[in-house]
Amino acid sequence: MITNDAIILGMLAAILGFVFYTAGSDHRFWKRFYRFVPALLLCYFLPSLLTTFDIIDAEQSNLYYVASRYLLPASLVLLTLSIDLKAIANLGPKALVMFLTGTLGIVIGGPIALMIMASIDPGILGVSGPDAVWRGMTTVAGSWIGGGANQTAMKEIFSVGDQVFSAMVAVDVIIANIWMAVLLIMAGNAKQLDARRGADTTAITELREKVETLQKKHSRIPSLPDLMLIAAVGFGVTAIAHAFADQLAPWFQANAPHLARFSFTSQFFWLIIIATSLGVAMAFSPASKLEGAGASRIGSVFIYFLVATIGTHMDITALRDSPELFLLGAIWMAIHAGLMLLVAKLIKAPTFFMAVGSQANVGGAASAPVVAAAFHPSLAPVGVLLAVFGYALGTYAAWFCGQLLRVVGGP
Incomplete structure (x- = not known):
């Protein structure tokens, strides 16, 4: 087994x-x-093979710690730095309603799905401590509301114990990508x-024209x-967040x-909350202009390295041993999807708003642009815009979902 972190990083x-x-x-x-x-699935799956076939020793590696403590807060800052609340508001109320509906579906869907599964299989609540199922579900909530950064935060x-986390990463990736395939068909x-x-x-149409103009300008x-x-x-903001977290x-x-x-x-907890909050605050400062030079792209590079380190802790055989967790995730996603489709029908929202609003939650900045581009290539940044908003909201909403899951799941 390879234990040298420099080699593993390479x-x-x-x-x-x-x-x-x-x-x-091409x-x-x-x-x-x-x-x-x-592509996102491979970013998780391929690194997991290194662990599955005993090529590397992920347990002894410090790469996950470095990625979660240094790259994660920095990526949150750079991703939230580009938030333009006015531009999000200009998308129209239906776009925001659909996005927030998606968030609500995930927040309440988790506890509801856990209650449904508990009635089918009471044993799902039998595990306590770090490997309790409800704890693992908090990481899925973080991923499905904000993305990989929020997943790690939760x-x-x-x-969350490594055993249930491995299973939940597999649930997250498989269920989320099945739903993404459905959204692309809808597109x-x-x-x-x-x-x-x-x-x-x-x-x-108006939105597409605005996005094209905005891209050319900045x-x-x-x-x-x-x-x-x-x-x-x-x-720098990561350092400030660490300084306050060390005291609070x-x-x-x-x-x-x-x-x-x-x-x-x-x-x-304080590290993530402070980094996210300062990133949002700096979106109203001249620092927001750094987005034109690719701040969010660099933040995404950090996120993908984080995703890869998470992948080294993923057990791809976990679903074979825990099919009930896969069913739990499917029920959870069905609640989210059902609520999205219901609200879209009630307010007559365009399919674009429904699909991108959902994927901005479930897939984050990695895949929301893919779904948006399926409607029109120039609309891809709209997916990024809503997904970045999801990064800012994800830490808070996923934490609240975690508290609801704690009430249902026990200690």
């Missing part, structure tokens, strides 16, 4: 490079391959679906000063230990 970088190189290839084989196999905040039939609901799609080739400023903002967690532990139930005594 292997993970090579895997990510291979995935993105082939995903962008070769017929790769185009067909990625039509059925999402793992640390709720002290291909959007005109018929919109006509059937009587949805007004003129806003989509996009630029990043200079070295741009890249250094992006690094300074990302890691011990203070709550000493003066209000009863708040441990709400994660107030967790250093990692």
Whole structure:
């Protein structure tokens, strides 16, 4: 087994490079391959093979710790840095309603799904401690509301055991990608679906024109000063978040230990909350202009390295041993999907808003642009915009979902 972190990091970088190189290839084989196999799935799956076949020793590696403590908060800052609340509001109320409906479906869907499964299989509530099923579900909530960054945040905040986490990562990836495939099919039939609901799609045309204008106005080739400023903002705010977290967690532990139930005594909880909050605040400062130089892209690079390190802890055989968790995830996603379809029908929202609003939650910035681009290539940034909003909301909403799951699932 390889134990040298420098070698493991190089292997993970090579895997990510291979995935993105082939995903962008014009070769017929790769185009067909990625039509059925999402690139994000490979970013989890391929690193998991290194552990499955005992090539590396993930348990002894410090890469996950570095990615979760340094790259994760920096990525949250850089991703939320590009939030333009006015632009999100200009998408129209239906876009925001559908996005928030998706968030609500995940927050309430988790506890409901757990109650349904408990009535079918009471043993699902029989495990307590770090490997309790409800704890593992908090990581899925984080992933399905914000993305990989929020998933990792929930793992640390709720002290999720590696065994249930491995199973839940598999549930997350498989269920989310099945739903994404359904959304892409819906995108291909959007005109018929919109006509059937009587949805007004003129806003989509106006939105497409606005996005194209915005791209031309702010996009630029990043200079070295741009890249250094992006690094300074990302890691500088991360340092501030660490400094405050180092003080707040011990203070709550000493003066209000009863708040441990709400994660107030967790250093990692404060690290994520402060980094996210400062990132949102800086979106109203001149630092937001760094998005034109690719701040969110660099944040996404950090996220994918985090995803790869998570993949090294994923047990791809977990679903074979725990089919009940797969059913639990399917019920959860069905609640989310059902609520999305119901609200879209009631308010006559365009299929675009429904699909992108859902994927901005479930898939995050990694796949929301893919679904948006399925409607029109120039609309891909809209998926990013809503997904970035999901990153900001995900930490708070997933934490609240975790508290609801704690009530249902026990200690």
